[in-house]
Every structure is written in structure tokens, then in C-alpha cells.
Amino acid sequence: MYTGLLHSHKLFVLLFLLHYVAKLVLLLLNRNEQLAKYSKITKVPEMILSFGFLATGIGMLVSGATLSTLLTVKVICVLASIPLAIIGFKKGNKILAFVAVFLIVMSYGLAEMNKKAKTGAKVDTSAIEDPIIAGKLIYANKCAQCHGQIGNGGVSGAKDLSLTKLTDDEKKLLIRSGKNAMPGFKEDVLTDADLNAVVQYVATLKQ
Numbered sequence: 001m002y003t004g005l006l007h008s009h010k011l012f013v014l015l016f017l018l019h020y021v022a023k024l025v026l027l028l029l030n031r032n033e034q035l036a037k038y039s040k041i042t043k044v045p046e047m048i049l050s051f052g053f054l055a056t057g058i059g060m061l062v063s064g065a066t067l068s069t070l071l072t073v074k075v076i077c078v079l080a081s082i083p084l085a086i087i088g089f090k091k092g093n094k095i096l097a098f099v100a101v102f103l104i105v106m107s108y109g110l111a112e113m114n115k116k117a118k119t120g121a122k123v124d125t126s127a128i129e130d131p132i133i134a135g136k137l138i139y140a141n142k143c144a145q146c147h148g149q150i151g152n153g154g155v156s157g158a159k160d161l162s163l164t165k166l167t168d169d170e171k172k173l174l175i176r177s178g179k180n181a182m183p184g185f186k187e188d189v190l191t192d193a194d195l196n197a198v199v200q201y202v203a204t205l206k207q
């Protein structure tokens with residue numbers, strides 16, 4: 001459900017942005033007649049796009065996206081861009097229209113930063129010899145908020161780790177690269193030894 005919302009949200013945002021960039025270009029080039037024509041033709045599609053974009057965003061918030069500071073800033077940027085865009089394009093005010101489109105582009109950057117911020121700082125496991133114990137500590141700090149204490153959490157569309165069919169190597173690749181709402185954990189947060197440890201721990205969650 002969450003992953004479906006995430007994909008549709010991304011698609012709506014992309015189309016919405018392309019549409020507004022097109023409008024902005026016409027405005028900046030003083031193609032007022034073409035802009036009026038384009039706006040007229042795209043009136044209904046624009047309403048559908050705006051609705052889809054907001055509805056999927058709200059859906060994601062309702063179904064468990066945590067409202068971090070970055071995400072709050074993003075939501076404010078998006079909400080602020082709406083009146084700016086309406087006034088900017090209606091009055092043919094290039095600066096307002098530019099700021100509105102810029103705010104939406106910036107929100108996209110904030111969403112990516114928000115995902116990166118989710119990995120946090122490295123957990124110090126240097127004093128722990130047993131990989132399962134080290135893995136458990138890493139898991140509690142880095143994974144449990146989405147996957148839950150025993151692997152079946154399911155926040156933000158997180159998969160049930162007690163049921164996963166992935167091999168250890170596939171898990172490692174996925175943890176490094178991330179997928180959908182799951183951020184990728186790079187070397188600076190998770191060393192190779194930590195990665196091995198957490199994968200060994202995840203194997204113990206299997207029922």
C-alpha cells in the first residue's frame with residue numbers, strides 16, 4: 001500500500017513539475033498567447049494532477065510516514081508554492097511563478113535528503129565480538145523503526161523480515177542500495193563487518 005502510494009506520488013510530482021516548467025518557460029519567454037492556450041487545454045489534467053499529487057502525499061503521511069523536520073519543511077514548501085503559482089501565473093508575474101516552481105523542485109531535493117537522513121550515524125560495534133550480538137544492536141538502532149523489533153514491523157511498506165526469501169548476498173545488496181522507502185546504508189554508516197553482522201542477525205528472525 002505505502003509503496004504503491006510512493007510510486008504514484010513520484011509519478012504525479014514528476015508530471016506536475018514538467019507541466020509547471022512548461023508553463024514557466026512560456027511565461028519567461030513572453031509567449032502569453034501560447035501560455036493562455038496551453039493553460040486552457042491543460043486545465044482539467046492539471047486539476048487531476050494536483051489532486052493526485054496532494055492525495056497520495058496525504059495518504060503517505062496518514063499511513064505512517066514520520067513527519068521529520070525535513071519533511072515538515074518540504075510540506076510547507078509545497079503548500080506555499082500553490083498560492084504563489086496561482087497568483088504568479090494569473091498575473092503573469094515571472095518572479096512569483098519562478099519562486100513557485102523553484103519551491104517544488106526544492107521539495108524534491110528535500111525528500112531525497114530526508115531519505116538519506118534516515119540512515120543516521122554509525123553504531124559503534126568495535127567492542128562486540130559476537131556478530132549476532134553486534135547485528136542485534138545495529139538492527140535495534142537502524143532497522144527496527146521500520147521493520148519492528150522482531151522483523152514484522154511494516155512501517156512505510158517495510159517487508160516482513162521473518163518471511164524474507166532473499167539470500168544473504170541479495171539482502172546485502174539491497175541494504176547497501178536501498179529500495180523504495182528503504183534508504184541505502186553505505187560504508188560510512190555500516191561497515192562490511194556490520195553489514196555481515198546485521199544480515200546474520202536478520203537470519204535469526206526467520207520463523
Ligand code: HEC
Pocket residue numbers: 003118138139142143144145146147155156157158159160161163164165166171174175179180181182183185198199202
Ligand atoms: C525507513 C524505513 C526502513 C529502514 C530504516 C530499514 N528498512 Fe529495510 N525495508 C524497508 C522497506 C520499505 C522495504 C521494502 C522495499 C521494497 O521491496 O519495496 C524494506 C526491505 C528490506 C529487505 C528485503 C526484504 C524482502 O524480502 O524483500 C531487507 C532484507 C531489509 N529491508 C533489511 C533492512 C535492514 C537490515 C535494515 C537496517 C540496517 C533496514 N532494512 C532498515 C524499509 C526500511
